[in-house]
Amino acid sequence: MAGAFGFKGCQKIRGPQIRGLLEAKDFFLFDCDGVIWHGENAITGAAKVVSSLIRHGKNVVFVTNNCTRPRENYVHKFSRLGFTDVMLDQIFSSSYCSALYLRDFVKVHGRVFVMGCEGLRRELLEAGVPCVEEADDDPDATIYNCTLAPDVKAVLVGHDDKLTFLKLAKASCYLRDPECLFLATDNDPWHPLSGGRILPGSGSLTAALEVASGRKATVIGKPSRFMFECISSQFRGVDPSQCLMVGDRLETDMLFGSNCGLDTMLTLTGVSQFEEAQGYRNSDLSTNHSFVPDYVVDTIADFLPAFEELEEQCD
Amino acid sequence: MAGAFGFKGCQKIRGPQIRGLLEAKDFFLFDCDGVIWHGENAITGAAKVVSSLIRHGKNVVFVTNNCTRPRENYVHKFSRLGFTDVMLDQIFSSSYCSALYLRDFVKVHGRVFVMGCEGLRRELLEAGVPCVEEADDDPDATIYNCTLAPDVKAVLVGHDDKLTFLKLAKASCYLRDPECLFLATDNDPWHPLSGGRILPGSGSLTAALEVASGRKATVIGKPSRFMFECISSQFRGVDPSQCLMVGDRLETDMLFGSNCGLDTMLTLTGVSQFEEAQGYRNSDLSTNHSFVPDYVVDTIADFLPAFEELEEQCD
Known part of the structure; x- marks a missing residue:
């Protein structure tokens, strides 16, 4: 063109x-x-x-x-910022596409361990893709003593401002199973914030998990x-x-x-x-x-x- | 030979x-x-x-x-496990060598932000290398509103079982300053635990920070x-x-x-x-x-x- x-x-x-x-x-x-x-x-x-x-x-x-919000939140945000004619079906976020990938493309049997925001987990649940409940509330839980779910068939990494070492360690353990899929919503390395600050992106967390697991993630997003x-x-x-x-x-x-x-x-x-x-x-x-x-x-x-x-x- | x-x-x-x-x-x-x-x-x-x-x-x-303990702890551990003749000066850990690197080799002027265990921080302090006090106790602190120390001249990454997203984000922000050094105690990807579990290593956390900062760490350890x-x-x-x-x-x-x-x-x-x-x-x-x-x-x-x-x- x-x-x-x-x-x-x-x-x-x-x-x-x-x-x-x-x-x-x-x-x-x-x-x-x-x-x-x-x-x-x-x-x-x-x-x-x-x-x-x-x-x-x-x-x-x-x-x-951006994988941090379900699509409805985007519709609300568009409306709030003066975009009055944007509908749900116009929005393709990496979290929504990850849900489609898991449900329709690989037809995952089992649950998904999400190393990402609550919005990402909600997008999967809305699409009918079952996730492992995060129960990291126990301050004494460590990778030595925590419970690992027996039916995790995919690990999905996205932006996660609640990242903890335990989440990273659990994800690494699930990926020991070669049949457990390894997906990343996107590979964005960082995002600019005001005042010269930056926010590590999904690509940063994916890199950590790739090194710990010795595997490469399949990237869903751009x-x-x-x-x-x-x-x-x-x-x-x-x-x-x-x-x-x-x-x-x-x-x-x-x-x-x-x-x-x-x-x-x-x-x-x-x-x-x-x-x-x-x-x-x-x-x-x-x-x-x-x-x-x-x-x-x-x-x-x-x-x-x-x-x-x-x-x-x-x- | x-x-x-x-x-x-x-x-x-x-x-x-x-x-x-x-x-x-x-x-x-x-x-x-x-x-x-x-x-x-x-x-x-x-x-x-x-x-x-x-x-x-x-x-x-x-x-x-292993960068999680100061050298004295190694002396105690050797003794506890029946090694009766091991002295402090025989122990070269990546945390000790990181302290030597910062103090004697690059003679860092300013403080060090440690993304690692308390033992690593203690090793630096014992060598006289000043560190930023971690004050992440405020549950409402985020990378948007937290204080960043003005005098950080090095970021040192090691094994960190207390890793949080905020620590990773702060380290990424400090590394925006090209004069801030970027060091890793070691690059070990993971460590085996019993029962087939694994522990992500310093190399995993270093990879996350390398992606978020767009920089490569200088590795101190083997x-x-x-x-x-x-x-x-x-x-x-x-x-x-x-x-x-x-x-x-x-x-x-x-x-x-x-x-x-x-x-x-x-x-x-x-x-x-x-x-x-x-x-x-x-x-x-x-x-x-x-x-x-x-x-x-x-x-x-x-x-x-x-x-x-x-x-x-x-x-």
Whole structure:
């Protein structure tokens, strides 16, 4: 697609070029954190972009590696931040897709040990995937004396701000059984917080468990193709060439688009910088080229003038 | 040295060959867990081996990646398990060597944030290396609202059975400062427990922090050469060719010996199996050859008949 406009990868685009993209694409996939909002603050103009896309008959889905909330909470958050037309079936989180993977793809028989937030466990339970109850309330429990459930057939790692050594140790013990699956919601290494602080991500906890177990996790979230397969299974006739993946992180969002054959757009309101994208583009290492976005915008609000042009045209 | 006896690497040796080694070597380095003891049970005959070596004028030191106890505790443990002649200056633990690294090698100015056991912190304090006080008692503290110390100049990771997400997150934040050093006591991935359970090791926690920080830790313990440098600095005239490193783990003990130019002996009372050593020996990958022991014994008690022969010879 990028070639059709005569652009090279990693090109900053504006009004008329964005309008061309809006006309060419049917399906818009957005990451959330750093693209649509920062925590509890919507990116200025993002709500209008989303409603304009929907009003113009485009399909819009949200593809997030954030695994800490069930999908209903996303619907509430969208509504709270002024996105009035986002429905449950537009939301593809790594926790929801993990539940689909366990229930429909591998059809797990047995329970799942979750090293992750309560929201992840709730998403699994809502999908009918049974989890081991966490009963770490006993302060004297250690890996030497705790009970291990006999029927754990999968360990699922996600972001876990209640991580304890005991949880990590239990997960390591369950993974001694080669028939126990090892999944990670996503591999995000860290997330930016205000004041220069960072939050270790699922990828950090997954790395700990990979070392302790000597095994590699199957990653559900971006950049793995599985989330796109979930979308394709729920929206008929999704054509990758008609899709645009919009994200803020080169190593997850752009690589995800590249892995799934989608055109990609980097928005500079989040983690990755334009210079990093250029660095990947200029790299001699061909594997780095999968991180290069086709297009770059300062913010998704740059879509708005293009809608105005389209609307003037219709008048 | 191995060549002098006409052995190939990974050869099981017995009485006369062990006697040859005892005559040829001056300096015996022993790992502890899986070599000298299992938890609170001494390996049968190990205490007699150690005292016989000392009585024959050999230097004996203990080189352990276990970072959970200060060295005095090791002296007490040796004594409790029947090793009556082991002194403080024979014990080189990864926590002690980490303290030497921080105090004498990099001469850290500022405090150290320890993601590890209380014993590790105590070892640092005894060496005069100031640590950040852990005040995680507030159950409402999170990485969003907690205080970060302004003068942290090193993060040291070790085995930590009190690991929490907040500790990991704080360590990740400290490592945003490129001048803050990043050290790991050791890189052991896991440790065997009874009943098929395992305990995640320092290497597991280090991996989590490496991913969250995007940095690589400097490893103090085996297989890094630094512990041998500590021994050399405290025992004059240590000649690597006169040393034998005895351990139970190919990827740490044998590699450590190889990295330091020492002959190596695998004892089969611990983690690694003879077949794994043979696998490394037969591997086409030359880097795998550093894991191959020169000698293999079933247990260090196999030294005992050699001492009897030596003593008969003296009579």
